[in-house]
Amino acid sequence: MTALDLHQDVSLLTAALIDINSVSDAETPIADAVEAALRELDGFEITRDGDSIVARTTAGHGERVILAGHLDTVPLPTTEGSRGTVPSSWDGAPGEGVLHGRGAVDMKGGVAVQLALAAAIGRGELTPARDVTFVFYDHEEVEATKSGLGRLVRNHPALLEGEFAILLEPTNGVVEGGCNGTSRFEVTTHGVAAHSARAWMGENAIHAVAPVLARLAAYQPKTVSVDGLDYRESLNAVLINGGTAGNVIPDRCVVEINYRFAPDKTPDDAERHVRELMDGFEVVRTDAASGARPGLTHPAAASFVAAVGGEPKPKYGWTDVARFSELGVPAVNFGPGDALLAHKDDERVDADAVRACLAALTAWLSPIA
Amino acid sequence: MTALDLHQDVSLLTAALIDINSVSDAETPIADAVEAALRELDGFEITRDGDSIVARTTAGHGERVILAGHLDTVPLPTTEGSRGTVPSSWDGAPGEGVLHGRGAVDMKGGVAVQLALAAAIGRGELTPARDVTFVFYDHEEVEATKSGLGRLVRNHPALLEGEFAILLEPTNGVVEGGCNGTSRFEVTTHGVAAHSARAWMGENAIHAVAPVLARLAAYQPKTVSVDGLDYRESLNAVLINGGTAGNVIPDRCVVEINYRFAPDKTPDDAERHVRELMDGFEVVRTDAASGARPGLTHPAAASFVAAVGGEPKPKYGWTDVARFSELGVPAVNFGPGDALLAHKDDERVDADAVRACLAALTAWLSPIA
Numbered sequence: 001m002t003a004l005d006l007h008q009d010v011s012l013l014t015a016a017l018i019d020i021n022s023v024s025d026a027e028t029p030i031a032d033a034v035e036a037a038l039r040e041l042d043g044f045e046i047t048r049d050g051d052s053i054v055a056r057t058t059a060g061h062g063e064r065v066i067l068a069g070h071l072d073t074v075p076l077p078t079t080e081g082s083r084g085t086v087p088s089s090w091d092g093a094p095g096e097g098v099l100h101g102r103g104a105v106d107m108k109g110g111v112a113v114q115l116a117l118a119a120a121i122g123r124g125e126l127t128p129a130r131d132v133t134f135v136f137y138d139h140e141e142v143e144a145t146k147s148g149l150g151r152l153v154r155n156h157p158a159l160l161e162g163e164f165a166i167l168l169e170p171t172n173g174v175v176e177g178g179c180n181g182t183s184r185f186e187v188t189t190h191g192v193a194a195h196s197a198r199a200w201m202g203e204n205a206i207h208a209v210a211p212v213l214a215r216l217a218a219y220q221p222k223t224v225s226v227d228g229l230d231y232r233e234s235l236n237a238v239l240i241n242g243g244t245a246g247n248v249i250p251d252r253c254v255v256e257i258n259y260r261f262a263p264d265k266t267p268d269d270a271e272r273h274v275r276e277l278m279d280g281f282e283v284v285r286t287d288a289a290s291g292a293r294p295g296l297t298h299p300a301a302a303s304f305v306a307a308v309g310g311e312p313k314p315k316y317g318w319t320d321v322a323r324f325s326e327l328g329v330p331a332v333n334f335g336p337g338d339a340l341l342a343h344k345d346d347e348r349v350d351a352d353a354v355r356a357c358l359a360a361l362t363a364w365l366s367p368i369a
Numbered sequence: 370m371t372a373l374d375l376h377q378d379v380s381l382l383t384a385a386l387i388d389i390n391s392v393s394d395a396e397t398p399i400a401d402a403v404e405a406a407l408r409e410l411d412g413f414e415i416t417r418d419g420d421s422i423v424a425r426t427t428a429g430h431g432e433r434v435i436l437a438g439h440l441d442t443v444p445l446p447t448t449e450g451s452r453g454t455v456p457s458s459w460d461g462a463p464g465e466g467v468l469h470g471r472g473a474v475d476m477k478g479g480v481a482v483q484l485a486l487a488a489a490i491g492r493g494e495l496t497p498a499r500d501v502t503f504v505f506y507d508h509e510e511v512e513a514t515k516s517g518l519g520r521l522v523r524n525h526p527a528l529l530e531g532e533f534a535i536l537l538e539p540t541n542g543v544v545e546g547g548c549n550g551t552s553r554f555e556v557t558t559h560g561v562a563a564h565s566a567r568a569w570m571g572e573n574a575i576h577a578v579a580p581v582l583a584r585l586a587a588y589q590p591k592t593v594s595v596d597g598l599d600y601r602e603s604l605n606a607v608l609i610n611g612g613t614a615g616n617v618i619p620d621r622c623v624v625e626i627n628y629r630f631a632p633d634k635t636p637d638d639a640e641r642h643v644r645e646l647m648d649g650f651e652v653v654r655t656d657a658a659s660g661a662r663p664g665l666t667h668p669a670a671a672s673f674v675a676a677v678g679g680e681p682k683p684k685y686g687w688t689d690v691a692r693f694s695e696l697g698v699p700a701v702n703f704g705p706g707d708a709l710l711a712h713k714d715d716e717r718v719d720a721d722a723v724r725a726c727l728a729a730l731t732a733w734l735s736p737i738a
Contacts, residue, residue, distance in 0.1 A: 180566065182565075182566070182616075184615055195686065196551075196603065196605055196607055196627045196629060197549065197551070197603070197629050197685045197686035197687065198603075198685055198686070198709075199590070199603030199604075199605050199629070200590075200601065200603065204585075204586075204605055204606065206582065206585075206605075206606040206607075206608075206609050206624070207582060207585050207586040207605070207606060208586070209582060209609075210579060210582035210583045210585070210586045213575065213576060213578060213579035213582060214579045214583060216573075216575075216576050216579070217573075217576040217577070217579045221568070221569075232569065234565065234566070234567075234568030234569065235568075236565055236568050236573055236575075236576070236618055237573065237575040237576060237611075237612070237619070238565055238575075238612050238614070238615050238616070238617060238618070238619060239575075239611065239612035239613075239614075239615065239619070240575050240578075240609055240610065240611045240612060240619075240622060241609065241610055241611075242606075242608065242609040242610075243606070243607050243608035243609060243625070244608075245607070245608075246553055246607050246608065246625060246627060246656075247551075247607070247627065248607060249605055249607070250606070250607060250608070250609075253609060255575070256612070256615060258565045258615060258616065260565060260566050260568070287615075316566045316567050317564065317566035317567070318566065340567075
């Protein structure tokens with residue numbers, strides 16, 4: 001098992017985490033390393049569940065905050081010459097400049113910050129004014145049913161209680177509040193099959209889908225202000241499939257639509273909206289996940305925003321803040337690196353960005369002198 | 370090997386042919402049976418090429434006509450309780466009423482008529498005023514490159530010379546002249562992939578296809594008169610496919626179009642027409658087969674139409690008359706059974722229809738008394 005040194009520079013710790021391959025479904029080695037390193041620290045109550053680990057201080061403060069991050073990554077890049085690989089590599093000297101490797105932004109930089117904070121608490125250098133729960137979990141990059149965080153909610157709900165949660169997903173070091181919801185619909189047209197040499201005996205289901213696409217092409221997505229943040233929506237055909245053979249008039253065409261809706265709407269609101277837009281067509285909802293309101297008006301969130309500074313932004317992609325939101329725990333995203341590099345072959349993070357994130361969270365957690 | 374009795378009632382001979390399974394690529398048993406039976410007859414020069422057989426009279430008449438039919442069928446039905454199977458079955462007594470089985474209309478009824486005519490010539494009951502070439506060929510129901518008739522054209526072009534050809538494809542006993550051409554095109558739209566949570570960073574290739582489908586839906590297919598027959602055209606999207614995943618803005622969408630064009634047009638004319646309709650879009654022609662003009666003005670064709678009676682009709686589907694047309698041999702379809710039942714699970718033919726077809730051809734081939 002790789003031994004992790006939690007006390008080294010947090011950017012070097014990020015590199016050490018990248019060097020443990022942890023593509024979804026194969027998180028055990030990294031979970032073992034993280035658990036072993038945490039057990040070396042004083043002052044934590046540690047729970048392991050599958051490949052998830054929860055480490056909690058129990059100082060008896062009246063308030064508890066949660067810092068959460070996932071251990072898994074998307075698969076390694078297959079492109080020749082890509083630097084988003086395992087092991088990691090540096091543009092210059094280790095610990096300076098840019099660090100490349102799978103998970104650099106999504107989200108081993110964030111996990112390194114969590115571990116460095118825990119190490120500082122363990123060393124007695126940081127004595128937070130609130131109790132802290134660190135959550136490290138598996139299976140974030142795959143279907144929601146496999147989510148390690150979802151499993152923790154089912155198996156150990158008490159471990160996820162708190163007044164406020166921070167997800168260390170990459171946000172370029174600014175606070176991103178809440179997230180859009182996401183829903184999927186299938187719009188299906190039906191026709192009558194016939195040999196294409198006698199097309200007039202059939203009815204073309206692909207031709208029938210023309211107005212569906214025309215409405216989608218003409219659709220102007222809204223931007224919705226929620227708790228002071230502007231959420232930009234989007235509504236798109238993501239897949240289309242119709243027809244059975246090159247000489248048969250198609251009797252069925254299916255358009256899959258993905259609607260990313262602002263957190264002022266429930267999945268049912270979103271469905272109503274899509275049904276109105278697709279009036280006259282057969283619509284089936286196949287998937288939906290609620291968004292999360294930013295919740296920045298909550299005192300714990302407000303104090304966090306004040307402490308780290310900068311202008312909070314909305315999060316467009318769905319993240320696990322929505323799970324905390326469903327538990328009644330206000331949650332924001334705050335982590336090092338550019339989310340647009342996530343899942344990319346040239347995934348990378350700046351060493352200074354990781355250190356800046358650690359400094360901001362250290363300052364916020366420290367009691368006011 | 371199954372021995373075929375060519376001298377029995379032609380509907381019973383049809384049943385015997387159905388009972389020899391001959392799905393494309395497995396025509397050897399039926400070709401062996403047909404060849405052996407033909408070799409029993411007097412008066413024919415016989416050539417075997419793969420699973421195709423050519424049997425020619427060589428009486429030295431100034432004129433030669435060709436009667437052609439394919440030996441293969443589409444696969445057997447898999448539907449429970451279907452009667453379009455091997456062996457065949459009768460609604461009533463054998464030789465009366467309706468005969469069920471794969472190939473009943475497409476086209477073992479027609480092949481039985483060819484063989485019965487050859488048998489009558491062999492027995493000396495029929496002494497045609499013109500020389501006759503019977504062609505039995507493999508691989509008609511599959512891709513054109515496998516066609517046994519195409520192979521005969523390459524290997525034995527002299528065997529396919531003649532003044533007029535009749536293809537015994539099912540036409541309900543009326544003369545169907547010529548055939549529409551067929552061509553296929555791919556219309557492709559391109560976009561820019563992006564995560565669907567940040568759709569504004571991408572460009573949706575499925576939305577971009579909306580005008581393609583709108584133009585197809587609004588298109589009014591023409592009916593074109595060629596040599597006195599009306600050919601009804603059709604132009605349809607037959608397949609559509611776009612998108613890569615439920616959370617990605619699609620960067621590519623492909624619509625496959627099938628244009629069935631009247632025989633007044635070449636494949637290049639057809640392509641020009643589709644390119645004009647799809648102006649502004651990327652169009653690639655992926656396949657094309659010329660149609661065939663009906664050629665009913667040719668004396669041999671005219672005498673045939675006069676002999677069998679009825680009003681000639683256009684053929685909409687592409688058939689091998691187009692191959693004869695390319696060889697400069699005017700050709701028509703004339704055979705027993707309803708083409709709309711071809712390839713169907715309930716494929717069937719009326720015994721009387723097979724006998725009527727045989728009677729019509731016997732009358733036409735017989736010298737005027």
